[in-house]
Amino acid sequence: MKILFLDQSGKPGGAELCLIDIAKPYGHDALVGLFADGSFKELLLQNNIPVEVLRTEAIAVRKESGLIHGLNTLRQLLPLINKVVKKARKYDLIYANTQKALVVGAIASFFSRRPLVYHLHDILSTEHFSQTNLRVAVNLANRFASLVIANSQASKTAFIEAGGRQDIIEVVYNGFEPKNYQANESNIKRLQQNLELEGKFVVGHFSRLAPWKGQHILIDALAQCPPQVTAILVGDALFGEQNYVEQLHQQVAKLELENRVKFLGFRSDIPQLMAACDLVAHTSTSPEPFGRVIVEAMLCEKPVIAAKAGGAMELVEHGLNGFLVAPGEPQELAQAIVTCLQETEITATIAKNAIINASQRFDVATINHQIAQLLSERI
Ligand code: UDP
Numbered sequence: 001m002k003i004l005f006l007d008q009s010g011k012p013g014g015a016e017l018c019l020i021d022i023a024k025p026y027g028h029d030a031l032v033g034l035f036a037d038g039s040f041k042e043l044l045l046q047n048n049i050p051v052e053v054l055r056t057e058a059i060a061v062r063k064e065s066g067l068i069h070g071l072n073t074l075r076q077l078l079p080l081i082n083k084v085v086k087k088a089r090k091y092d093l094i095y096a097n098t099q100k101a102l103v104v105g106a107i108a109s110f111f112s113r114r115p116l117v118y119h120l121h122d123i124l125s126t127e128h129f130s131q132t133n134l135r136v137a138v139n140l141a142n143r144f145a146s147l148v149i150a151n152s153q154a155s156k157t158a159f160i161e162a163g164g165r166q167d168i169i170e171v172v173y174n175g176f177e178p179k180n181y182q183a184n185e186s187n188i189k190r191l192q193q194n195l196e197l198e199g200k201f202v203v204g205h206f207s208r209l210a211p212w213k214g215q216h217i218l219i220d221a222l223a224q225c226p227p228q229v230t231a232i233l234v235g236d237a238l239f240g241e242q243n244y245v246e247q248l249h250q251q252v253a254k255l256e257l258e259n260r261v262k263f264l265g266f267r268s269d270i271p272q273l274m275a276a277c278d279l280v281a282h283t284s285t286s287p288e289p290f291g292r293v294i295v296e297a298m299l300c301e302k303p304v305i306a307a308k309a310g311g312a313m314e315l316v317e318h319g320l321n322g323f324l325v326a327p328g329e330p331q332e333l334a335q336a337i338v339t340c341l342q343e344t345e346i347t348a349t350i351a352k353n354a355i356i357n358a359s360q361r362f363d364v365a366t367i368n369h370q371i372a373q374l375l376s377e378r379i
Contacts, residue, residue: 205280299358
């Protein structure tokens with residue numbers, strides 16, 4: 001099967017990293033069409049996945065845009081749609097991986113007479129999207145998609161609650177290659193030395209810097225933890241959240257935590273960095289659609305504390321393979337961190353359960369097989 005994948009982003013967020021794993025087995029039968037240039041293109045090339053940047057100017061529409069703005073954007077998109085229609089005729093299927101890709105893919109699917117699959121990586125609720133954007137996404141999916149793949153039950157439920165069709169949506173979790181998360185002891189030691197983390201109890205936070213990812217919650221929690229507890233914040237403001245980055249630095253200064261919080265920016269060595277941590281915290285203040293970092297921490301055999309909402313609740317069973325705390329509650333998070341610091345045996349058992357459980361549930365080969373099966377049944 002020849003697949004034209006579409007993704008709006010030039011930068012690699014969770015949806016883009018997931019796309020790499022899905023597109024890879026198709027080799028030259030796949031083409032990833034991007035709506036922006038950037039480091040995601042480089043990552044695709046490193047993975048030998050054919051890629052083409054179909055548009056170089058950024059698309060102005062934001063997640064919270066209204067109708068008039070949306071219509072103007074649609075006009076600007078016409079040359080891109082035209083290009084996608086022509087490309088799509090050489091493929092069996094259009095696979096839209098983001099919301100703007102859905103808009104372009106839906107129209108292109110109509111004109112090229114190619115089936116459309118929409119991979120839904122978002123919880124379609126007004127917490128994240130304007131009413132207009134929600135309606136556009138749900139209506140286009142209902143009308144044009146042969147299949148919607150939701151990245152969790154939480155994303156599926158939100159889609160249906162927003163008016164999405166039940167008969168076209170299936171849940172498929174993100175897949176991971178467990179062996180990519182095994183780090184080598186001497187590399188971990190070197191990383192710990194370079195980052196001056198030796199002898200500390202290190203809490204890792206791995207996410208783009210954005211208010212709803214809740215890095216500020218971890219910083220507040222840290223102020224309530226013993227002094228040996230240190231945090232590394234891994235990730236960058238991918239979508240222009242510079243004010244939030246400023247706020248985080250101010251918060252660290254105000255709480256006098258400069259020696260206990262390190263901002264590492266965007267990194268490509270996530271498994272190694274996770275291995276250098278004692279635990280991983282996930283602190284999203286809004287429901288997480290899936291939460292790749294949670295599974296990644298499990299695959300690194302690290303205890304994970306996740307915010308109890310959305311997809312995270314499908315990944316973590318409290319006390320069994322991780323810990324769940326109320327979102328947006330630094331005190332509760334601090335307590336959970338201290339438990340991990342003190343109850344080392346129980347915490348190690350939980351981390352062990354997590355790696356066994358995650359290696360089985362999220363194995364990329366099984367997940368890719370599931371997707372291939374769905375595509376062959378529905379298309
Ligand atoms: N990530 C990364 N480098 C960073 C920070 C994050 O490669 O500096 C990766 C992280 O390992 C995870 C993804 O970005 O695979 C984020 O996915 P998640 O589902 O956690 O959140 P999203 O970005 O999709 O909201």
